[in-house]
Amino acid sequence: MSYATPIAPPQAAASSAWDEALIRRYDVSGPRYTSYPTALSFHDGVGAEAFSEALSRSNAGGRPLSLYVHVPFCRKICFYCACNKIATKNTRLAEPYLARLDREMVLAARHLDTSRPVSQLHWGGGTPTFLTLDQMGDLVDRLHSRFGLSSDPQRDYAIEIDPREANMLTLRHLQALGFNRISLGVQDLDLRVQKAINRVQPRVLTETLVDEARRLGFRSLNMDLIYGLPHQTRDSFAATLEQVIDMAPARLSVFNYAHMPQRFAPQRRISEADLPSAEEKLAILRTTIDMLEAAGYVHIGMDHFARPDDSLAVAQRQGTLQRNFQGYSSHADSDLVGLGVSAISRVDDLYAQNPSDLAGYEAALDAGRLATQRGVRLSQDDLYRRYAIERLMCDMHLDLAELGSRFGIDAEHYFADSLRQLEGAERDGLMIRRGLTLTATPIGKLLIRHLAMAFDAHLTPGQGPRYSRIL
Template identity: 75%
Template sequence: MAVHALAATSTANRAAPPNNPVWDEALLRRYDKSGPRYTSYPTALSFHDQFGAADFTAALERSNATQKPLSLYVHVPFCRKICFYCACNKIATKNTALAEPYLSRLDREMVLTSQHLDTTRNVEQLHWGGGTPTFLTLSQMSDVIDRLDARFGLSSSPSRDYAIEIDPREADVFTLRHLQSLGFNRISLGVQDLDPVVQKAINRVQPRVLTETLMDEAHRLGFRSLNLDLIYGLPHQTQAGFADTLRQVIDLNPARLSVFNYAHMPQRFAPQRRINESDLPSAEEKLDILHTTIDMLTSAGYVHIGMDHFARPDDSLAIAQREGTLQRNFQGYSSHAQCDLVGLGVSAISRVNDVYAQNPTDLANYEQALDQGQLATVKGLRLSTDDLIRRDVIERLMCDMQIDLADVSKRWNIDAPRYFAATLTRLQGALRDGLVEHNGDLLRATPIGRLLIRHLAMAFDAHLPSDTTQRYSRIV
């Protein structure tokens, strides 16, 4: 089904939808190094264990003065089956009763957190991730929503953005109806690939009919936005095979698509050791798949938001990008800017004003901290003024695909060209190679530069380690 483009105007200093890049495989391969995805700046590698529960408590209390709306993230770590590509924090079990002790600790964390927050602040955004949130029974989901509402006060505003990640193998039309009754208005379905050979190789056999049935019901129920997750770079994928998946996905007509680059890092993520490395597509084939993906999705009317995200022109992500209000957080791109993000659950990360705080990735440590009556914060960071300036600039680059140095100067009361003189010097190679244009105070990524936006952002990173190979995925 073709997607109808919206006519949209954009002011001179806002990012416009790009033209398709002139494909230069040699250039892309030359810049295809490892680097951060910049869901935060500084990245999680800079978090330290001298930052603890008391520091996060103080940050929560300071944040009340801003009266910013809240965004809540709830991590549900349970999965019935492990997908071999997965790099998430998860626990494999088929026993939903095992979730009860976890939900009890989750409620304890809500209580401890809400004691330090002005709970009249509007909860504009809610996101359940995992793991597999739909691992929970319907009654368990209701219980978590009731507890969230009791502790923070959930919103019924039509503009709220309440999303949940769904495994189509673990949900049905009754699940969707229940989620709608709980207040969710956006869903994200994990698909990865519709090729049965690829699905078998990643231990995720998922016939198209499961996804299609859920999408049909979600459209009928009036969910505001549907996202499908795809991954390229998986075993046995080819350009032709992934093009077939894309044709089917375009026919399903989701509002958003996330097409992630698979990062094969078996030394860090044990499930990936079940993937035969010789079955992975070559670097050349992966670039061909990416090229095909961009061509097919943009031809179907999708806007390439940035990196791995695509959206229809009438979706809130595309609208936010046109209006210059797009934000980037730990869940990727977000249309709800300027929220304080509170993460709940094992491994969850919070972003509250000038602070990042992370919970333990180990379930036992998470539970032990809460059983002692304190927040489970195990590490974090309070940002310096320089960190805040660079976070702002990197976020605008990742979201707008451009930086207006005059605007930066005004926002931070600095001489931005002088402040970033060393950065501009580091970007000279990218300028020569046509990845970025520098006109007056405006730095703008070119269409080919948008594909390498992570590389451009790295020039502004004052915390970047000298060796990024072992810690980060490749850019393309």
């Protein structure tokens, strides 16, 4: 199933229309829309039975499968991290977890037509490369046994790698296991910043893996950076960007650090006095956009950049880009099955999430049932709004006439309240409306989350602070 008619995103750089006062006015707290409704709308009325039924229903559509595996272990805690993780140096502690992952696979596969191709596989964490080579091989064998992994050259099999926990042998092993994409956690190459976040990582570790990945022929390489970390300045981050651009990854994710120590205990080790000011943080962002676009990267949206020939940029031009819990994906229209503690699935018309605590996850599987703890089944209204938000977030453009035709509704009338909410953004130059088409301007691309919020029927006053700020 295709999405909106292919559109050409605005070509001007966002920083060419930079208006700091305008950005500050719209830089509020809001969802990242890796799902709609967001996880704050999940409830405990969705459990294992509802998820099993959704898995069975999904077979009728015959969509490809996307598998996400959460590996929660880390040898060392990074102070900025807000991920679900377990700190340990003992890899043997992963063995019972892997056994329960297999139990979860068996329970999920019972409800699936496993002849459906697995077009995507993603291992996240934590640190997936915490696992030994044998444990990685065992996990892939179990996934293949339960779901049937693909050898299609167009498959998208990715793994997140901590360069401190991997070497050339690791990459060769991952390639032999079928992975064809890797994502390297870099964050910043400045030693002072690295020490402040408890992640000392010399450039040579990253560069060695980049060179080996190219030699082995991995299809794509992503690097994760974070701006807003302690001791960062526009000049120091520019120095990191120069080095990263020199390594020429196909994709870059440049995340905004959200300092929320009241929610994430490791962040309490970061002194707020060491964080860049709001003005400096915006300057870092502007420098980032300028440097990456000058180096030939396409600003996909939010914090993602890609080479023009990368599949993300191609999918955006074709109108088939999708938003999911890993960010942006070029494989639209697949059912996502999340495996592991805290993992979230998107199957048919249901979102389902496993417990965030390991004990709860283990207890459910030991009792012989899927670990689903909460979720939400989408109403018809949710489906309309999810489509609108996803197209805005992915295409930076929304064709309400196409949406209306797809769902058989008068979209202009249905979304009248949303369109009224967007009138101010249109006056301020964040978007252009021509009839029933809405297109984000270069500055609107930076603030696309704000535009998407106009279509969110679940967002209520006072909920905003539970989300990170847009920039």
